[in-house]
Amino acid sequence: MNKPALKLEQYGHMYIGCIPVHMHPRHPEDQSPCIVMPCNHCHKDMWVSEKKREMLKEHPETYKMYCFVCLAEAAHDAGLTLDMCDINKRN
Numbered sequence: 001m002n003k004p005a006l007k008l009e010q011y012g013h014m015y016i017g018c019i020p021v022h023m024h025p026r027h028p029e030d031q032s033p034c035i036v037m038p039c040n041h042c043h044k045d046m047w048v049s050e051k052k053r054e055m056l057k058e059h060p061e062t063y064k065m066y067c068f069v070c071l072a073e074a075a076h077d078a079g080l081t082l083d084m085c086d087i088n089k090r091n
Contacts, residue, residue: 006041006066006074015082016055016065018046023069039067 008015018037019028022044027034032050039046046067056063066074075082 003042005077006070008071008074008078008080010080012062014059014063015071016052016063017068017071018048018052018065020067020069021045021047039070040064041066041070044069 018039020039021036024047028047028049031047034047034049035053036045037048038044044067048065052065056065071082
């Protein structure tokens with residue numbers, strides 16, 4: 001059974017992408033301490049950094065978190081180009 005397509009909302013949400021564990025088995029060296037959590041869409045394990053967890057905790061109504069694979073597929077399906085930002089540069 002195929003999973004239903006992830007639908008991205010163009011307004012009102014910021015999407016946080018996380019590295020899938022199957023694509024990067026070791027803790028990403030360029031990120032704050034990570035834990036492994038399941039993607040909210042495909043349920044595969046992904047690395048979730050301390051900074052990303054903090055962002056989600058601060059604004060759960062605004063931020064949505066998925067693995068990069070699910071986000072890329074959803075953006076492609078919707079014909080969207082994702083703008084990327086570096087959370088290390090956020091205040």
